[in-house]
Structure formats: C-alpha cells, structure tokens
Amino acid sequence: MSQPEVLNQEFTLGYTYTRSTGPVVGRFLTALKNRSIVGIKASDGRVIVPPMEYDPDTAEELSEFVEVGQEGEIVSFAWVKEPREAHPMDKPFAWAMVKLDGADVPMIHCVAADREDSLATGARVKAVWAEETVGFITDIRCFELV
Amino acid sequence: MSEEQDMITDIEVPINLKYNFTAGAAATRFLTQVKKGVLTGQRCPECAQVYIPPRGSCPACGCATEEEVELADKATVQSFTIVSIPIPNNPIQPPYIIANLVADGANISFLHLISECVNEDVHIGQRVQAEWKPEEEWTHAMDNIRYFKPIDEPTVPVDMIGKLPVTGLEG
Numbered sequence: 001m002s003q004p005e006v007l008n009q010e011f012t013l014g015y016t017y018t019r020s021t022g023p024v025v026g027r028f029l030t031a032l033k034n035r036s037i038v039g040i041k042a043s044d045g046r047v048i049v050p051p052m053e054y055d056p057d058t059a060e061e062l063s064e065f066v067e068v069g070q071e072g073e074i075v076s077f078a079w080v081k082e083p084r085e086a087h088p089m090d091k092p093f094a095w096a097m098v099k100l101d102g103a104d105v106p107m108i109h110c111v112a113a114d115r116e117d118s119l120a121t122g123a124r125v126k127a128v129w130a131e132e133t134v135g136f137i138t139d140i141r142c143f144e145l146v
Numbered sequence: 147m148s149e150e151q152d153m154i155t156d157i158e159v160p161i162n163l164k165y166n167f168t169a170g171a172a173a174t175r176f177l178t179q180v181k182k183g184v185l186t187g188q189r190c191p192e193c194a195q196v197y198i199p200p201r202g203s204c205p206a207c208g209c210a211t212e213e214e215v216e217l218a219d220k221a222t223v224q225s226f227t228i229v230s231i232p233i234p235n236n237p238i239q240p241p242y243i244i245a246n247l248v249a250d251g252a253n254i255s256f257l258h259l260i261s262e263c264v265n266e267d268v269h270i271g272q273r274v275q276a277e278w279k280p281e282e283e284w285t286h287a288m289d290n291i292r293y294f295k296p297i298d299e300p301t302v303p304v305d306m307i308g309k310l311p312v313t314g315l316e317g
Contacts, residue, residue, distance in 0.1 A: 007169040007177055007286055014162045016234045021154055029154040135154035 024053040027065060033135035037127065038065045039103050046104035069101030071126040071146060076106075079116040088138065094119055098143055112142045119145075172202030175214070177286040183278060185217045187252045195253040199288075218250035218312050219276035221294060222302045225255075228265050243268055247294060251312030258288065262295035271307060273299035273315070 028050045031038040040051030041064040077096035088110050097106035113119050125143040133139040176199045179186045188200030188211035196215050226245035246255035274294035284290045
C-alpha cells in the first residue's frame with residue numbers, strides 16, 4: 001500500500017464573542033473613549049487601575065471612581081523581540097506593568113521603545129492615544145518614554 | 147447626549163485561533179480515499195473493531211491499526227440532534243439535523259448531516275445513505291458528502307447498531 005504525502009492545511013477557528021462590560025469596566029472603557037483613565041478606590045484607600053468591581057480584601061462592592069494620571073513609571077517589563085501578528089505593534093516592543101500617577105497598583109500595557117536597553121524599571125512613560133478612540137483598551141495605543 | 151447613553155456596555159472580542167492541521171498518516175489515507183468517493187475504516191488486529199475515520203491505532207486496545215476496510219456509504223442513525231438555533235458564521239440555516247451515523251461495516255459513529263427528510267420523522271436506527279456532491283467537486287474532505295438522506299430500509303434494532311456487516315442489515 002503506497003503512502004500518499006501527508007496532508008496539511010491551515011485553518012482558523014473563530015468565535016464571535018460580545019462581552020458585557022458591567023458598570024465598572026464599562027466606566028473605565030467609557031473614560032478611555034474620552035481620553036482619560038479612571039481607577040477605583042478600594043476599602044484600604046488604594047487606587048486600583050483598571051477598576052475592579054469588588055474589593056480584593058473585603059469583597060465589598062466598589063463604586064468610588066478616581067481619575068488617574070496619563071503618565072507613570074515602569075514597574076517591570078518584558079521585551080518582545082519578534083512581535084507576532086496578534087501583538088499590538090509590528091516592531092519590537094515591551095509588555096510592561098505601568099504604575100500610573102495616582103494609582104497604587106500597576107496595569108499591563110505595551111511600551112514602544114527603539115531598543116530594549118532604553119527601558120528600565122522606574123523609567124517614566126506616558127500614554128499615547130489612538131487617533132480615534134472607541135472605548136476599548138487599544139484606545140491607549142501604547143506608552144512611550146517621557 | 148447624557149453620560150448614561152454614552153456609556154460603553156459591551157465590547158466585541160472575537161477570538162481567532164490559527165492552526166496548521168497535519169492529518170497524519172492514517173487520516174491522510176482516509177481523506178485520499180474520500181477524494182475518490184470511498185469511505186474506508188481501519189480494523190483493529192486485536193479486538194476487530196472497525197474505526198472511521200481511522201486514527202492509526204485502536205482507542206480501546208492501543209494497537210496500531212493498518213488493515214483497511216472499504217465501507218458502504220449507507221449508515222444507521224445512532225443518535226441525532228435537531229438544531230434550531232443559528233450559529234454565527236455557520237452557512238447552514240436551521241432547523242437542520244446533525245447525527246452520529248454508523249457506516250455499514252464500522253463499529254464507531256462519525257458526525258454528519260441528515261437532510262431530504264421530515265425532521266420529525268428521523269429516528270434512532272433509521273437507515274440513511276450518502277448524497278455525494280458531483281465528482282468534479284470532490285476534495286480531501288468529508289463534505290464531499292453533502293448530507294445523508296433516509297432510504298427505504300427497515301429500522302435497525304438498537305443493539306444491532308454498529309454491528310452490521312458492510313452489506314447492511316439485510317445483506
């Protein structure tokens with residue numbers, strides 16, 4: 001029995017999800033659309049960005065939104081040498097934990113930089129907005145060094 | 147507009163997973179035969195079960211399966227679902243029937259559609275036969291068979307499903 005060449009085919013498995021944001025994440029995204037960044041105040045006074053719906057310690061519902069700064073500092077980062085198709089940038093960039101001014105916890109986003117060694121923990125970065133904002137996390141196109 | 151109306155309440159987050167599917171030796175043999183309009187299974191040398199589509203080994207015994215068995219394009223309904231809710235991006239319009247079918251000569255079912263039928267009359271043990279696309283449209287795919295349609299043969303008793311020879315209940 002002759003063995004034919006093994007068959008091979010590319011295919012894409014796709015799911016069309018629409019996700020409800022709820023009032024808290026919805027508020028965060030709505031703020032992004034208006035080019036501002038909001039967090040929420042936890043029971044111990046910490047400002048959490050993006051806002052959480054429930055307190056991480058007491059599980060109480062949270063509701064006190066706080067606008068935070070559009071600049072902050074890199075807490076940690078990972079350099080992506082070879083971006084993949086799904087990545088937000090088509091040239092090398094960093095995934096970083098960025099602690100925004102006025103926030104007490106860092107949030108993850110991408111940082112544009114020419115070279116890995118131009119980045120460091122503690123480096124100051126600022127948000128770069130997309131030309132058109134729609135109410136999605138990509139409204140912040142990236143952060144870049146101040 | 148008020149802030150309430152401007153509020154973001156939901157987001158579109160489609161997920162697309164890109165695969166490069168490699169059929170492997172057994173499935174390649176199977177699909178090469180399907181391209182010729184032939185359904186083939188593989189028989190386990192240990193337990194004699196015939197699998198379609200063949201995977202190159204018996205899931206029950208773990209033995210390698212090599213012996214090929216040409217199966218009929220007639221089958222028996224083992225179970226079925228009438229789908230009434232449309233699925234995004236699925237070109238098939240409900241209501242339609244998706245069924246586990248056991249080809250004559252095989253012991254294990256495969257999934258395919260049943261059509262050209264009264265949906266409410268479809269039943270377990272019903273005899274069906276492949277409705278093939280025109281030969282010039284055949285590719286390495288099970289949708290060379292557009293669907294299975296009922297044929298005028300007696301219902302197979304439940305305990306006989308998956309135990310018919312290639313020649314079927316009456317053969």
